[in-house]
Amino acid sequence: MDKAIPSSKSWIGIIQIITAAVCWGTLGIFSTYLNQIGFSGWQTTILRIVTAALLVLVMLPKLWPHLIKLRPKQWIGLAFQSLIGVLGMSLCYFFAVIYVGAGPAVALLYTAPVFSLLFSTLLLNESITRQSALLALMAVFGVGLTML
Template sequence: MANIDSTAAIHSHQSWIGIVQIITAATCWGTLGIFSTYLNQMGFSGWQVTILRIVTAAVIVLAMLPTLWPQLMKLSARQWFGLAMQSIVGVLGMSVCYFFAVSYVGAGPAVALLYTAPVFSLLFSKFLLSESITRKSIALAFMAVFGVGLTMLGEQAEVNWGILLGLASGMCYSLYGVLGKRAMHDAHPAPLVFFTSVVISACGLLLLPETYQTYTQLLTLPLSTWGYVLGLSLLGTVVPFGLYMKALEKLPASRASVFTIFEPLTAIALAMILLHQALSWIQYLGVTLILLAALLNAVVNGTTTRVPRWLKRRQTV
């Protein structure tokens, strides 16, 4: 009995550590909109902010290469293609759409629109992973859509490119998760998926002349600008993903996703405090509905998880 109690206490302690790691990671992710806004003010476009984030993060994660090299050498052409699609759509596509949305509508509404990802996940999971769509999930999707509609009714948030790009970032974000599940189907560990998702996008960006022009422009600016770039790539990308991976060793993914709600809350709070980007009351209502739908979606999916058909087929082989 004493051993059982001791094991339970250790498990509970580890769970709390995992929760703290998830909340810290989500808080770090919430700073992305702030750093991108500062870089916008320094003269960088949304596309240039994407370049700075991904290429700088790739340089940092190259430290993982010696450890992951044996696994990289075992990948087939089909597996490389799957990881490349996840990188281009889920990382590069999401970053471009999100940072442009921040420049159009501000950090608060942009991160709220990013969290429409569960709505798109319903469709993509149905067609790409053969997962079922429940009535509860459909209801939550409609709640999120209604919330998006309310964010468009504010005094400054109109139906413009910012709204559309924010929705596109949510779509790409959902594809990152769905394509990531397919990558996990090939038994790729999380560090490998993260490494390839950043490095493949960075390699693509290095083929563009604008990448070198962006870093040339960066060299002409004050040293504090490098702090924003490091914050964007290290604090907003590499560190939170590392924390998230460590937390998944202690918590189920469904439970961990609940605590990522601190990301948009952090982004909205920082936008109000540091950038003085206030929303109208109806926009706050819309943001609340979007975040509530995302939270309930995590809770509902955590209690009604079903094994997709493609995984069942793999288990019977």
């Protein structure tokens, strides 16, 4: 089989990536709209989490075989990632949209690679390679160009 032609699994992955990009890209628009009709940052965050929970419930039959394989330590890590990564990011992001607008909030959110690099160094003892530093710098440069 020619590797240049994507398989059906590749197409599913491509569609999922495009769908995720559309969802992520419209997040600022929806949060601005929800704020304009009276939703607070807390309410928008709760709406996002409840919607995600409902989607997970719909997908549970597909996810369950993978979930039952997780060890207790992995469940704890998943819980912390959910609380800090999802809840923390959502709250901060939606309040930022309210106070500074969607554009600057999104731009600042895209500095995440720099923070990932720093936290992986501090918390996981990973070294900063030339390539990772260059990519983080490119992310900041890209955000700067976007803001211009």
